[in-house]
Amino acid sequence: MNIHFYKYQGAGNDFVIIDNREASIALNTSQIAFLCDRRFGIGADGLMLLQNTAEADFEMIYYNADGNESTMCGNGGRCIAAFAYHSNIVGKQTTFKAIDGIHDAVILPNNNVSLHMSDINTIQFENGYTIMNTGSPHYIKEVVDTDLVNVFEEGRNIRNQAIFQPKGINVNFVTPKEKGLKIRTYERGVEDETLACGTGVTAAAIASVKQQTGIFQVAVKAKGGDLSVMFEKRTADTAENIILTGGAKFVFEGNIEIED
Numbered sequence: 701m702n703i704h705f706y707k708y709q710g711a712g713n714d715f716v717i718i719d720n721r722e723a724s725i726a727l728n729t730s731q732i733a734f735l736c737d738r739r740f741g742i743g744a745d746g747l748m749l750l751q752n753t754a755e756a757d758f759e760m761i762y763y764n765a766d767g768n769e770s771t772m773c774g775n776g777g778r779c780i781a782a783f784a785y786h787s788n789i790v791g792k793q794t795t796f797k798a799i800d801g802i803h804d805a806v807i808l809p810n811n812n813v814s815l816h817m818s819d820i821n822t823i824q825f826e827n828g829y830t831i832m833n834t835g836s837p838h839y840i841k842e843v844v845d846t847d848l849v850n851v852f853e854e855g856r857n858i859r860n861q862a863i864f865q866p867k868g869i870n871v872n873f874v875t876p877k878e879k880g881l882k883i884r885t886y887e888r889g890v891e892d893e894t895l896a897c898g899t900g901v902t903a904a905a906i907a908s909v910k911q912q913t914g915i916f917q918v919a920v921k922a923k924g925g926d927l928s929v930m931f932e933k934r935t936a937d938t939a940e941n942i943i944l945t946g947g948a949k950f951v952f953e954g955n956i957e958i959e960d
């Protein structure tokens with residue numbers, strides 16, 4: 701089967717996007733893993749299908765690089781909104797359906813896209829770390845300097861701890877800076893460090909204000925780029941009106957042959 705694909709990246713978190721509005725493409729786990737493979741395929745942290753839905757402008761179906769369908773991807777959501785805009789499927793403001801519900805996105809100047817993330821109903825403040833689900837589950841640990849962390853080893857150990865099984869968790873290491881945060885993330889389903897993770901950046905920004913309430917804006921520096929998160933906290937352990945903003949760029953497009 702020959703497939704036309706588009707490659708996008710948001711702060712270095714990269715994705716294969718396929719327009720499946722005609723519902724003609726059904727990919728299995730090994731075909732998706734092949735397309736995301738950086739040596740044998742196109743290379744990406746994840747793959748998204750853009751599909752039709754009666755509930756919004758389009759639907760985003762998200763798969764991790766291991767080929768399995770997963771939960772919400774914040775950078776993926778910003779990239780698929782940019783793709784839908786570049787493909788004249790939607791205008792500068794769009795609403796799309798993802799696994800965690802309906803999201804609004806806005807195309808901004810200079811290849812920036814902002815995305816309304818799902819509300820957070822529970823923030824778990826533990827001894828030395830915070831856990832919350834920003835559409836995907838995240839573990840956030842404050843460290844003295846993210847540059848000194850072995851993100852692959854430490855992230856993998858935490859991701860595989862018995863308490864987080866069977867689903868696993870994404871692991872974020874965060875250092876507060878003068879203005880904002882620095883972050884590095886180990887992503888489940890990629891099973892490696894990625895250059896940025898939108899749901900992780902969102903979780904880290906919200907965790908950084910601890911139990912405070914109010915309206916906040918936090919700048920977050922990931923390895924692959926800068927993002928910003930605006931949110932409101934009406935109570936100590938919830939967050940709402942969450943907007944994630946950052947770059948979402950077209951990289952290249954092409955055709956690839958995949959085995960049935």
Ligand SMILES: N[C@@H](CCC[C@H](N)C(=O)O)C(=O)O
Pocket residue numbers: 713745746764770771772773774775776836837870887888889890896897898899900
């Ligand atoms: N890169 C993403 C998160 C993608 C999902 C994650 N790997 C998981 O399975 O939970 C983002 O930008 O949010």
